[in-house]
Amino acid sequence: MNGRQDGSIALLGLAIAAATLLGLGAVLALAGAYIAKDQARSIADATALAAARELPAASAARRTARRRAAAAGARLVRVRFPDHGRSVEVGLTVAGPLGLRVPARARAELVGLPPAAEAATLARGGGYSGPLVHRDGKPTCPAVAAAFDLMDAAAARAGLDLRVYSGFRSDAEQAELFRRHPDPRWVAPPGRSRHRDATELDIDVRSQPGTHAWLVANGGRFGFIQRYSWEPWHWGYVPGCGASDHGVSRGGVPGWVPRRYRRQVAASAAAEGVPVGVLAALLRTESGFDPRAVSPVGAQGIAQFMPATAAAVGLGDPFDPDAAIPAAAALLAAHRARFGTIELALAAYNAGPGAVVRYRGIPPYRETRGYVARIMALGGGTRHARLVRAGDALV
Numbered sequence: 001m002n003g004r005q006d007g008s009i010a011l012l013g014l015a016i017a018a019a020t021l022l023g024l025g026a027v028l029a030l031a032g033a034y035i036a037k038d039q040a041r042s043i044a045d046a047t048a049l050a051a052a053r054e055l056p057a058a059s060a061a062r063r064t065a066r067r068r069a070a071a072a073g074a075r076l077v078r079v080r081f082p083d084h085g086r087s088v089e090v091g092l093t094v095a096g097p098l099g100l101r102v103p104a105r106a107r108a109e110l111v112g113l114p115p116a117a118e119a120a121t122l123a124r125g126g127g128y129s130g131p132l133v134h135r136d137g138k139p140t141c142p143a144v145a146a147a148f149d150l151m152d153a154a155a156a157r158a159g160l161d162l163r164v165y166s167g168f169r170s171d172a173e174q175a176e177l178f179r180r181h182p183d184p185r186w187v188a189p190p191g192r193s194r195h196r197d198a199t200e201l202d203i204d205v206r207s208q209p210g211t212h213a214w215l216v217a218n219g220g221r222f223g224f225i226q227r228y229s230w231e232p233w234h235w236g237y238v239p240g241c242g243a244s245d246h247g248v249s250r251g252g253v254p255g256w257v258p259r260r261y262r263r264q265v266a267a268s269a270a271a272e273g274v275p276v277g278v279l280a281a282l283l284r285t286e287s288g289f290d291p292r293a294v295s296p297v298g299a300q301g302i303a304q305f306m307p308a309t310a311a312a313v314g315l316g317d318p319f320d321p322d323a324a325i326p327a328a329a330a331l332l333a334a335h336r337a338r339f340g341t342i343e344l345a346l347a348a349y350n351a352g353p354g355a356v357v358r359y360r361g362i363p364p365y366r367e368t369r370g371y372v373a374r375i376m377a378l379g380g381g382t383r384h385a386r387l388v389r390a391g392d393a394l395v
Helices: 002-052 060-073 140-156 171-180 213-220 259-272 276-287 307-312 321-339 342-350 353-359 366-379
Strands: 076-081 085-097 101-109 130-137 138-140 164-166 198-201 224-226 236-237 384-392
Touching: 002 085, 002 101, 060 076, 060 085, 085 307, 130 140, 138 140, 140 213, 140 224, 140 236, 140 366, 198 224, 198 384, 213 366, 236 321, 236 342, 259 276, 259 321, 276 321, 276 366, 321 342, 321 353, 342 353, 342 366
Parallel strands: none
Antiparallel strands: 076 085, 085 101, 101 384, 130 138, 164 198, 198 236, 224 236
């Protein structure tokens, strides 16, 4: 009797253990499915954005979508051009648990300066005198508008619609505003408002609950900070407009690049086939064009090479800008050749290529995502894309 009971107990224990293992396997499979679904959405978004930047050239957009999806380990299913080619929609799948393919799709459109009407006005009467573009009918400089577009697309994924109700203001406009509200706690006197620099946006944080909290948590990723603790609506773009010489000097080099480095930046970008504005923005972001800069973690020089990376690319002296700038361009070009897009190249420059491989895209590090967004907004020109529909499952 005791033997049979012991045997029954042993069998029951085995059954419970088997059931536990099966349950654990099911939980792990479900977790894997959720991870793969989120990954598919992220890759679809990035692929659509990269392809949209090639519009209206459909063939170039298709090639970019193929390269971007392949670099991320995804299988591209389709590329469509709705709205008479004004946007691009991609569908793809990524490997999921148990050998299943997880689908996703995203659609993006090109926004920015290309329409002639948007580039028709220049700022006058303030500190900024470059071209103005408009967001929600309010003027700002192209770099700020591009960064805002990236931030607005991210907010849309969280169910928020960021709305701008004030941007660039001339000194005369500021004087009129101060005349109507002569309280310096809330309205700066003319000539002293940051709005004259075209770097500031007043964003509606009242009509949609959660907007201010979202901006506090995410604005820094895109280069924006809340300027004053008592003005939750006032957000400034820290990298600035880069608007000296209307933003561009001879050779396509942004006017904010110090004269000492303009020729080297232009020559290095041309030699490696990378966008000159992006290379310039990388150097500005990395060191502020300080050839003697050293970061807390030991990155050195104008392009902030770690010693091991400098040795790997054959850079003998990271503190020599005439050697470091071409090396930075070459490293950026090598990352782009490997990963397919300039955004992923920047992510690899910041976080290392291993992180891009591991996450099959821009790593989910706040620093790296902010780094890529800032550089693309500051130096990526005005051809920026925004998501129309993000990461939906294929139907």
